[in-house]
Amino acid sequence: MSPSAFLKVENLAKAFMLERPVFADVNFALDQGEFVCIIGHSGCGKTTILNVLAGLDTASEGHVFMDGRELNGPGLERGVVFQSHALMPWLSVRRNIAFAVESRWPEWKRAQVDAHVRTFVDMVGLTAALDRKPSELSGGMKQRVGIARAFAIQPRMLLLDEPFGALDALTRGTIQDELMGIVRETRQTVFMITHDVDEAILLADRILLMSNGQDTAEGYVPGRIAEVVANPLPRERTRAGLHHLGGYYELRNHIVDFLVSRARA
Ligand SMILES: Nc1ncnc2c1ncn2[C@@H]1O[C@H](COP(=O)(O)OP(=O)(O)O)[C@@H](O)[C@H]1O
Numbered sequence: 465m466s467p468s469a470f471l472k473v474e475n476l477a478k479a480f481m482l483e484r485p486v487f488a489d490v491n492f493a494l495d496q497g498e499f500v501c502i503i504g505h506s507g508c509g510k511t512t513i514l515n516v517l518a519g520l521d522t523a524s525e526g527h528v529f530m531d532g533r534e535l536n537g538p539g540l541e542r543g544v545v546f547q548s549h550a551l552m553p554w555l556s557v558r559r560n561i562a563f564a565v566e567s568r569w570p571e572w573k574r575a576q577v578d579a580h581v582r583t584f585v586d587m588v589g590l591t592a593a594l595d596r597k598p599s600e601l602s603g604g605m606k607q608r609v610g611i612a613r614a615f616a617i618q619p620r621m622l623l624l625d626e627p628f629g630a631l632d633a634l635t636r637g638t639i640q641d642e643l644m645g646i647v648r649e650t651r652q653t654v655f656m657i658t659h660d661v662d663e664a665i666l667l668a669d670r671i672l673l674m675s676n677g678q679d680t681a682e683g684y685v686p687g688r689i690a691e692v693v694a695n696p697l698p699r700e701r702t703r704a705g706l707h708h709l710g711g712y713y714e715l716r717n718h719i720v721d722f723l724v725s726r727a728r729a
């Protein structure tokens with residue numbers, strides 16, 4: 465583990481039931497600018513880890529450090545996109561995002577906030593819905609507002625919980641491309657949960673494979689990071705060209721084999 469790591473997770477464990485922790489001994493580190501995906505079956509504890517990194521939940525054991533300082537609660541340097549949107553229902557799309565932008569840059573003038581909001585609303589293709597309330601949007605549109613809001617505050621770290629799951633394939637592809645472009649340019653660090661193996665291969669520098677807690681002949685074994693896979697494909701890859709790259713099928717098969725035969729009992 466790199467001593468200069470931007471984000472460091474040490475011996476993390478979470479137990480809702482004593483003696484049967486969801487996961488234990490979770491250790492990993494992220495360098496600044498690194499894009500890491502975590503893959504594992506439902507219930508292994510991915511969202512719980514992300515919530516701990518966000519400062520929205522506490523671990524039963526272990527520590528999380530960012531820039532050498534232990535995390536203690538949420539902060540504007542970390543932006544979260546939840547699995548289902550978390551918008552303020554009484555505010556328009558524009559105001560939901562502007563609210564976050566104004567908290568991040570309190571000194572900004574109104575016009576600057578507005579221009580910034582428009583850039584990110586445009587990125588997710590919602591310009592026509594700027595003045596609509598969440599109740600007037602489809603599920604996928606609401607999810608896109610949440611994505612625009614997290615990207616707009618340009619946090620040093622993005623925490624994404626299956627952010628594109630509810631989107632149609634075309635929109636998902638566009639937003640994946642935008643995300644990749646933005647974080648490379650800004651050197652943002654990303655921790656993303658996905659169940660889409662190709663999405664992980666496209667976006668991630670490294671992929672954490674997580675197993676579920678399981679009962680074995682020797683007793684209960686908590687969930688853990690079973691393996692860390694470095695993505696060997698060239699960083700300048702595109703969705704369309706992915707399956708033509710040497711090493712793509714080996715990588716894909718390795719991850720699918722993990723999910724099918726090693727991730728749970
Ligand atoms: N607040 C809670 N109280 C009790 N059990 C919980 C709570 N939150 C999550 N769990 C349990 O912890 C496990 C991991 O949940 P979660 O982190 O959401 O998994 P994942 O995101 O990998 O699907 C699940 O078995 C879930 O039922």
Ligand SMILES: [Mg+2]
Nearest residue numbers: 510511512547
């Ligand atoms: Mg989850």
